[in-house]
Amino acid sequence: MKHELLITLDKQRPIPLSRQIYEQVRNAIHSGALSGGDSLPPSRTLANQLEVSRSVILQSYELLQAEGYLEMRKGAGTYITGLPVEEKDPQDSENPYNFITKGPDFLTLNPTSIIENDLNTVLCNFRHGVPAWDAFPMDQWQKALMNACRRASPDTLGYGPVEGSLGLRQEIARLLRSTRSMPVVPEQIVITSGATQALDILSRIFVSKGDHVIVEDPSHNVVREIFSFAGAVVTPIRVDLEGICVDELQASCDTIKEDPHKKPKLAYVTPSHQFPFGVTLSMKRRVQLLEWAKANQAFIIEDDYDSEYRYEGPKLSSLAGLDVEGRVIYVGSFSKVLFPSLRIGYVVLPPTLIQPFLAVKWITDRMSSALDQEALAEFIQNGHYARHVTQMGKLYAARRACLVKSLDAEFGSRVRYYGEEAGLHLLIELESNAEEHRIAELALRYGVRVYPASSYFVGIKPQGPVFLLGYSNLTENQIKMGVNRLMLAETEAAVSTRT
Numbered sequence: 001m002k003h004e005l006l007i008t009l010d011k012q013r014p015i016p017l018s019r020q021i022y023e024q025v026r027n028a029i030h031s032g033a034l035s036g037g038d039s040l041p042p043s044r045t046l047a048n049q050l051e052v053s054r055s056v057i058l059q060s061y062e063l064l065q066a067e068g069y070l071e072m073r074k075g076a077g078t079y080i081t082g083l084p085v086e087e088k089d090p091q092d093s094e095n096p097y098n099f100i101t102k103g104p105d106f107l108t109l110n111p112t113s114i115i116e117n118d119l120n121t122v123l124c125n126f127r128h129g130v131p132a133w134d135a136f137p138m139d140q141w142q143k144a145l146m147n148a149c150r151r152a153s154p155d156t157l158g159y160g161p162v163e164g165s166l167g168l169r170q171e172i173a174r175l176l177r178s179t180r181s182m183p184v185v186p187e188q189i190v191i192t193s194g195a196t197q198a199l200d201i202l203s204r205i206f207v208s209k210g211d212h213v214i215v216e217d218p219s220h221n222v223v224r225e226i227f228s229f230a231g232a233v234v235t236p237i238r239v240d241l242e243g244i245c246v247d248e249l250q251a252s253c254d255t256i257k258e259d260p261h262k263k264p265k266l267a268y269v270t271p272s273h274q275f276p277f278g279v280t281l282s283m284k285r286r287v288q289l290l291e292w293a294k295a296n297q298a299f300i301i302e303d304d305y306d307s308e309y310r311y312e313g314p315k316l317s318s319l320a321g322l323d324v325e326g327r328v329i330y331v332g333s334f335s336k337v338l339f340p341s342l343r344i345g346y347v348v349l350p351p352t353l354i355q356p357f358l359a360v361k362w363i364t365d366r367m368s369s370a371l372d373q374e375a376l377a378e379f380i381q382n383g384h385y386a387r388h389v390t391q392m393g394k395l396y397a398a399r400r401a402c403l404v405k406s407l408d409a410e411f412g413s414r415v416r417y418y419g420e421e422a423g424l425h426l427l428i429e430l431e432s433n434a435e436e437h438r439i440a441e442l443a444l445r446y447g448v449r450v451y452p453a454s455s456y457f458v459g460i461k462p463q464g465p466v467f468l469l470g471y472s473n474l475t476e477n478q479i480k481m482g483v484n485r486l487m488l489a490e491t492e493a494a495v496s497t498r499t
Contacts, residue, residue, distance in 0.1 A: 005049075006097070009021070018133055036081060040080070056134070059138060067342060068340070122316055124474060126449060128470030130340075131392070136338065140378060148378065161367070163189070164191025164373055182220060184348050190357055195345040203232070213267070214233065214252075215236055217238050219276075220276070221456065238459060266298060267293070272304050276453055277419060279419065281316075290328075293333060299350075299353075306336045306422070309397075309423055326351065329350065332345060332346050337392070400420060407483055410487040413475055439465055446486075446488060447488055450486060453464070
């Protein structure tokens, strides 16, 4: 059924136009004004109607498609999906594994992990890991996609090599050699559907039931669940201001060395910008970690998820760039730099792991999208990727500085923040007697969504409420307003706690 789309834009609001369109379409779906099978106007038609650039429409459609609301049918138009909306609630997409209990044997809904409030308009969403949609060079990307389609051959359109496009692997190898000091060749690289697939395949290769896997503490819940699902005993090791505490890692290994079957085979680390703490693994610790892997015949997974963005201090080479023993498995992704729905990640493997990894990938998904890979290879080769990273680095640095300044202005000495040197988020700890989920609930009533972060910590929990604040997709006005309203929410929560 054809639909005209009634959308009103306020160009004086600090919210990007693409985001305003996204919110109004999403609200229309939730209210029932739009339903499964309804078509949306072509992007060019809607752009003319709203008197905006077509790229603004495409950005909003891309975001709606990424969250499961839209289906773009080549040559046939754009349609609302037939899936029940409640199954695709974007407020539940922050952690796609939040319904999983500890351990791989049971699945259950965990309603406490979802902050419910669809009645209020979210004016500022501090969600982490989201790039600036409106700053993406959509025109160059569309051109690269069109060129990939024009060049498409039967080989490109058929079942391609499981390791991925040779052209893209060559471009990634060139990037890693120049930016991450890694002496890598294309044959070591396998293209994956995001970094998560790489971790899943590695868990299948390495983990048998009862095996120990080392992870950082704090770390992402999804990472712990991936290894738990494979049957691993996940062993968290504390992170301090220099990164993972390798001495404690070795001490933990010494306590289980009597049983060789429990000896850790794998350690997962985020050395460039620890998630979520934000610190950088010191050079001393990097050397210690590599020595531990060699001595214990173990492998290290280096997740280098947003190493492109560093704002203070020298940029260290990757851990894999220091590895001479073939003990580091390097995992990367384009989601944080370009856009998450691209679903292109990659893994750089030591030679001994290439065939086992390819065997598992061939069984699980055979291949990743070939046309997207060809387009991305051209996008990198023509210099668009490097220019985009440079421009975004300047933009994100300004937004990061605005967030730090706003936090200092509103909370003063009552806030501590970590990870301000790099990346796309800050971890903040407030000096407050209020409970963090209560603060988040009240902030949402003020139109600000923040993300409690205490669940990332397994061992020693922070003393005060902690939040993960992403800033990359927010304007400076949104950041200032969001921090101010977070302060109001914390004040209200603290008062209600005392009374």
